[in-house]
Amino acid sequence: MITNRHLEYIVSVLFIVLGTYIISQAVGYGYVDRGAPLAGFFPFWVGMGMVVLSLINITQLHRAQFHTQEISLSEMGKVALASVLMIAFILSSLYFGMVISAFFLMVSIGILFGTGGKRFYIMLTAISVAMTVFLFIVFKQLLQVPLL
Structure with a gap:
């Protein structure tokens, strides 16, 4: 340990x-x-x-x-898996764009470290959608960064 x-x-x-x-x-x-x-x-x-x-x-x-x-090994495993998810985010953003990939990263890490339960998943989805919309507005609309 x-x-x-x-x-x-x-x-x-x-x-x-x-x-x-x-x-x-x-x-x-x-x-x-x-x-x-x-x-x-x-x-x-x-x-x-x-x-x-x-x-x-x-x-x-x-x-x-x-x-x-x-x-514990399980906690170290979660951190390692989160690192893999972040690498997957970087690679997937090349194909799907940063905003869509960020949504899946937020949901995946939320599921990995979250508490579970119906209320948790509803909140996780709502926050992930809100952050995705926020990222889109900031990067695409305000900063005019090409997203794909």
């Missing part, structure tokens, strides 16, 4: 590596030109935030005295 504490260390180190990579790539896109932010401005600060917050998390893990809870 793996404990929460070990998993937090692993994830924090991975986020430090990813954040450092994002920073290095963002610098190549430029930061600011004549007072206006360039394409690398936002990714630079996202990467910086990932690195700094991960370092804070590691520092807190070293200082903290808390019970370490073991993570």
Whole structure:
């Protein structure tokens, strides 16, 4: 079994590596030109935030005295399946578009981690439809991003 504490260390180190990579790539896109932010401005600060917050998390893990809870194999399996669902979302968005694929991702992850029951499934469907409509309005109508 793996404990929460070990998993937090692993994830924090991975986020430090990813954040450092994002920073290095963002610098190549430029930061600011004549007072206006360039394409690398936002990714630079996202990467910086990932690195700094991960370092804070590691520092807190070293200082903290808390019970370490073991993570069951079934919970790890759910996380792995959610990762597979996200990869399927990326691949399916190439064929069905981002909005439709996002709907199926929301429903699938809701079913995977949800409580079940008639009321839950009604709420899950309603929220997924509402978010799909919201995504369509934002990306297609307001930002005019081609969705397929």
